[in-house]
Amino acid sequence: MLGAIVGDVVGSVYEWNNIKTKDFPLFRDDCFFTDDTVMTCAVAEAIMNGGQKDDFIDAMKKYGRMYPNADYGARFNRWLMTDNREPYNSFGNGSAMRVSPCAWVMEATTGELPSEGKRLAQLSSEVTHNHPEGVKGAMATADAIFMCRYFFDRNDNPAEIKRRVKEHIEKEYGYDLSKTLDEIRPTYRFNETCQDTVPQAIVAFLESTDFEDAIRNAISLGGDSDTLAAITGSIAEAAYGIPEWIQDKAYSYLDEPLKDVLRRWEETVVIK
Numbered sequence: 001m002l003g004a005i006v007g008d009v010v011g012s013v014y015e016w017n018n019i020k021t022k023d024f025p026l027f028r029d030d031c032f033f034t035d036d037t038v039m040t041c042a043v044a045e046a047i048m049n050g051g052q053k054d055d056f057i058d059a060m061k062k063y064g065r066m067y068p069n070a071d072y073g074a075r076f077n078r079w080l081m082t083d084n085r086e087p088y089n090s091f092g093n094g095s096a097m098r099v100s101p102c103a104w105v106m107e108a109t110t111g112e113l114p115s116e117g118k119r120l121a122q123l124s125s126e127v128t129h130n131h132p133e134g135v136k137g138a139m140a141t142a143d144a145i146f147m148c149r150y151f152f153d154r155n156d157n158p159a160e161i162k163r164r165v166k167e168h169i170e171k172e173y174g175y176d177l178s179k180t181l182d183e184i185r186p187t188y189r190f191n192e193t194c195q196d197t198v199p200q201a202i203v204a205f206l207e208s209t210d211f212e213d214a215i216r217n218a219i220s221l222g223g224d225s226d227t228l229a230a231i232t233g234s235i236a237e238a239a240y241g242i243p244e245w246i247q248d249k250a251y252s253y254l255d256e257p258l259k260d261v262l263r264r265w266e267e268t269v270v271i272k
């Protein structure tokens with residue numbers, strides 16, 4: 001889940017000022033955490049509180065209200081700030097940017113996300129993003145994370161692992177992952193939907209050589225930069241791990257309550 005936070009922080013300054021290059025300072029002084037970080041922490045908190053439907057709703061509303069200016073989408077913001085506990089059929093990319101903790105709570109003993117992981121990923125989406133495309137975006141992201149956790153630990157041929165991930169995601173979710181970053185980049189614009197963020201984020205991972213390179217790939221596409229990089233970062237973390245200096249730097253942008261979620265999560269839940 002820290003991979004998602006790195007992507008969010010790095011991308012925060014490019015969401016409204018897209019750059020179409022990989023050549024930029026990874027962390028700028030004016031970077032900050034946004035909704036992607038807050039909701040990823042909320043999902044982790046929900047799992048630590050029991051992982052039931054009400055836990056997800058309660059944690060999202062709690063952290064959403066703690067950070068009311070984290071730049072939520074308009075409909076999600078309304079859901080957060082009112083007493084409404086019903087989903088609103090969203091297919092926004094928020095379901096995919098916040099799902100990563102769900103793919104880290106079980107040991108990776110096969111390449112397939114266990115049923116408990118699937119249940120958590122689906123629930124983390126469905127409490128608001130219950131449109132089929134919203135759920136699909138979360139499930140595809142969780143699957144990619146889990147496959148990377150399993151295969152990068154056991155196979156030293158990254159190209160072969162990425163081929164399997166690509167094949168699985170295309171077959172299972174029907175995303176088209178055939179375009180390269182160079183083909184996507186020229187016409188890619190801001191887009192808040194799952195179906196036009198998750199495939200691009202996965203390609204940014206597939207073309208990467210290491211964690212930092214994956215984040216740079218995602219930013220270079222433009223679009224909804226922080227969310228795109230959060231999704232890519234969450235997958236890249238599972239494949240490559242995160243260099244220590246990047247972990248430390250990302251932490252430095254967080255405040256105490258968010259750091260506390262991360263610490264409790266690392267100590268009590270996450271299975272490496």
Ligand SMILES: [Mg+2]
Nearest residue numbers: 034035036226
């Ligand atoms: Mg954001």
